[in-house]
Amino acid sequence: MRRSLGRYELTRELGRGGMGVVWEAHDRDQGRQVAVKLLAPRGYSSELTTLERRFLREARLTSRLSHPGIPAVYDHGSHDGELYLVMELVPGRALDSILTNEGPLPVDRAAGIAQSVADVLAYAHGQGIVHRDLKPSNLMVTPAGDVMVLDFGVAAALEPRPGETRFTAANAAPGTVVYMAPEQAVGRTVPASDLYSLGCVLYELLAGSPPFTDGSPFLLYHQHANEPVPPLSGHRPGIPPGLQELVEGLLEKNPEDRPASATQVRALLSVWAPAAAATAFAHPRLAEITALRLSGRPARALEEYEELMAEPGLGRADFLGARVEAALCAGALGRTREALDELKSILAEQRSVLGSADSAVLDTRYEIAVLLVRTGERHAAVELLRRLAEDENRAVGDPRRGRSHVLLKRLDRMA
CATH class of the missing domain: 3.30.200.20 (Phosphorylase Kinase; domain 1)
Known part of the structure; x- marks a missing residue:
């Protein structure tokens, strides 16, 4: 009706x-x-x-x-x-429905979904917001394969501040408790709580069921807090050992023992997720420092980029690459406007040295668009992305192809 x-x-x-x-x-x-x-x-x-x-x-x-x-x-x-x-209104299917119909997912698809969720969490945690109720029914996969995280703030609204009445404990939904971090059961919620829930989701994507499923909400609380996680290998052979270790790390009982941040989880998942665009560097230190940045240590990476740029004999293309990466570190540290201005300055030099069609130039243009979105300059970002999408479409076989078009569609949905 x-x-x-x-x-x-x-x-x-x-x-x-x-x-x-x-x-x-x-x-x-x-x-x-x-x-x-x-x-x-x-x-x-x-x-x-x-x-x-x-x-x-x-x-x-x-x-x-x-x-x-x-x-x-x-x-x-x-x-x-x-x-x-x-x-x-997001089109697509909730992840719990996909799991019901398809069962365990291929390793690369499971890692790709988890990486997308980690990217969202890295952003939200950077804004001081913890989801608190991450689970497959709150994750939507669109027809284009994008992952959307639903219900930010709803669990927090039902979670009391000290001295207030708790609305959820008396009749907590078992479907939520299945993915709940141990510390949440005793009223403590931290960003690492979302990482535990992500670990439960990734476990289910790989095994076909969450780590703990039996019993009442009280028994589930007890299992999360005290019982060892059943090995993934017992559900499904052939899962890469490194990925098993990451899941085990996410499901550590103590929040301090889990990965340091969602940014680090996102970087670690890139080993098994579908290949993403990557810039090829001639200087080996650039790749090493970039891995440091992606692991969630932008301050330390920035120091190392600055040391590298001071070295005599560094090639011009690698010097520009280091400047780009240093700017991205600044952006990750919250200095968004500084990073945006620096990338705009670098872009003209890159075009002169490398040519407008070079992959590094395309990457810098894309990063500028992302920073424009973060600073609220949506119109400028859209105009840049439209031009960039046309240039990317000419790069047949390049993993960057279609990247800007996807971001344009997302911005259009958010408008």
């Missing part, structure tokens, strides 16, 4: 879970289809005011997130006692 929520006409239920119901809806004011998440406040009675205040606070925070792997948040509020969140 159709119903209205203010200006939103709810047309089709898309799914439901322990935290609420998601509808496809028509936004009459904007003339577009959107997704509307209704939180399930029934049973909270007098506590609803506290829940509403916290939900609106978290919605304001997460609406500032701007990443191609996070659906844009358009609106939020309450209507006749119902809390709602209005988001970009």
